[in-house]
Every structure is written in C-alpha cells, then in structure tokens.
Amino acid sequence: xxxxxxxxxxxxxxxxxxxxxxxxxxxxxxxxxxxxxxxxxxxxxxxxxxxxxxxxxxxxxxxxxxxxxxxxxxxxxxxxxxxxxxxxxxxxxxxxxxxxxxxxxxxxxxxxxxxxxxxxxxxxxx
Amino acid sequence: xxxxxxxxxxxxxxxxxxxxxxxxxxxxxxxxxxxxxxxxxxxxxxxxxxxxxxxxxxxxxxxxxxxxxxxxxxxxxxxxxxxxxxxx
Numbered sequence: 200x201x202x203x204x205x206x207x208x209x210x211x212x213x214x215x216x217x218x219x220x221x222x223x224x225x226x227x228x229x230x231x232x233x234x235x236x237x238x239x240x241x242x243x244x245x246x247x248x249x250x251x252x253x254x255x256x257x258x259x260x261x262x263x264x265x266x267x268x269x270x271x272x273x274x275x276x277x278x279x280x281x282x283x284x285x286x287x288x289x290x291x292x293x294x295x296x297x298x299x300x301x302x303x304x305x306x307x308x309x310x311x312x313x314x315x316x317x318x319x320x321x322x323x324x325x
Numbered sequence: 326x327x328x329x330x331x332x333x334x335x336x337x338x339x340x341x342x343x344x345x346x347x348x349x350x351x352x353x354x355x356x357x358x359x360x361x362x363x364x365x366x367x368x369x370x371x372x373x374x375x376x377x378x379x380x381x382x383x384x385x386x387x388x389x390x391x392x393x394x395x396x397x398x399x400x401x402x403x404x405x406x407x408x409x410x411x412x413x
Contacts, residue, residue, distance in 0.1 A: 205364055249342045277371055285359045289367065295374040299381055302397065306388055309395050 204278045208264035209257075217258040225264070228279040 210221035213231060220238055224231035242250045269275040281288040359367070385397040 203361060203364060204368070205359060245338060245342070249338070249346070253346065281359070281364075281367065285363075285367075292367065292370050292374055295378065296370075299374070299377050302381055302385065305397065306384065309388070309392065313392075 202265045202268060204268060205282050207257075207261050208268075209261050210264050212264070212266075217254070218263075219254050219257045219261075222257075222261065222264065225275075226279075226282060228276075228283070 207226050208222055209218040210225045211218045213221040213225070215221070215235065220234045221231050223229070224234045227234075238250060238254070269278065277288065280291070389395060389397055
C-alpha cells in the first residue's frame with residue numbers, strides 16, 4: 200500500500216459539490232447528512248463567509264481520496280476507529296489475538312487431555 | 326458605550342470565528358497520531374488477525390465435527406454466521 204489511511208481526503212465519489220462534507224463524514228464516521236446539515240446551519244448562524252472560505256481552502260488543499268483505499272467496509276470502519284482513537288484500535292487488535300490464543304489453547308487442551316486419557320487406558324490394559 | 330456595540334459586532338465574527346477554528350485545529354494537531362510505519366504495522370496485524378480468525382473458525386469446525394462432545398468456546402463478542410456442526 201502506498202497511500203496513507205490516516206489522512207484527510209476529499210471524497211469525490213460521494214460528493215455533492217467538492218466533496219469536503221463527504222470527506223469529513225468519511226474521516227470521522229459521522230453520517231454525511233449530519234455533516235452537511237451542520238455546515239449549512241453554521242453558515243446561517245453567524246459563520247457565513249468563514250464557512251465558505253474554510254470549505255474552499257479545504258477543497259483546495261486536501262487531496263482526492265484514491266480509488267480502492269479500503270478492501271471492504273469492515274476495513275473502512277477499522278481505519279475510522281484508528282483515526283479517532285489509535286490506542287483503542289490497537290487494543291482491539293490485541294484482544295483479537297488473545298481471543299485466538301485462548302481458542303487455540305482450548306483445542307490443544309482437548310487433544311492433549313484426550314491423549315493422556317488414551318494412555319491411561321492403554322496402561323490399564325497391560 | 327453606544328459606539329462600542331457596532332465595533333464589537335464587527336470584531337466578533339472577524340476575530341472570534343477564526344480563533345474558534347484555530348483553537349480546534351491546534352487541539353486536533355495535538356491529538357495522538359501514528360506514523361506511517363505504525364500504520365503499516367497496524368494494517369498488517371489487523372489483516373493477520375482476521376486471517377488467523379478465519380483459519381481458526383475452520384479448524385474449530387473440523388475438530389467439532391470429529392469430536393461431537395467438544396464445544397468450541399466461541400466468542401460472544403463476534404457472533405459468527407457459520408454453523409459449527411456443518412461439514413463439507
């Protein structure tokens with residue numbers, strides 16, 4: 200992989216105008232409708248020229264989101280979590296590994312204990 | 326006092342709004358970030374964990390099919406859609 204998944208991108212594929220709101224939604228995981236409603240509300244109540252200037256500045260500076268950045272929706276969700284809280288995402292991955300370890304230990308235990316039972320039965324036959 | 330009100334009215338959006346924006350931009354910059362290497366590592370670990378889990382699901386299914394009295398300790402946090410007794 201070449202492009203970073205923790206950067207802000209313009210989401211042209213889901214854009215209404217320049218893709219800034221869709222990009223924010225993709226970055227944070229907030230629904231795109233709420234981002235747009237929030238932007239429009241902010242423009243109405245006081246921030247009129249500033250929101251538009253900020254919108255243009257962001258649209259001018261940020262890069263477009265590369266195609267195929269995520270393999271699956273699961274992947275996209277995971278990276279959203281990484282962007283908002285990398286520590287929690289790392290902890291999640293670690294807990295996944297621990298879970299795998301525990302389940303593997305269960306299987307190992309099943310086989311080793313059964314073999315020892317078998318050995319006991321062979322001993323009793325002698 | 327009467328002269329002050331329009332000045333405040335003009336200054337508030339000119340100074341107040343960029344101040345607000347810059348305040349949150351600084352806060353955002355100070356938030357914990359991960360480097361590109363960390364990102365690559367995390368990506369690999371995440372994919373590895375997912376692949377291992379898939380493999381383990383298969384192994385558990387095989388073991389459960391061979392030993393009917395054994396029940397795998399399926400995690401409650403990820404409900405899986407496969408049936409443990411299913412056998413290909």
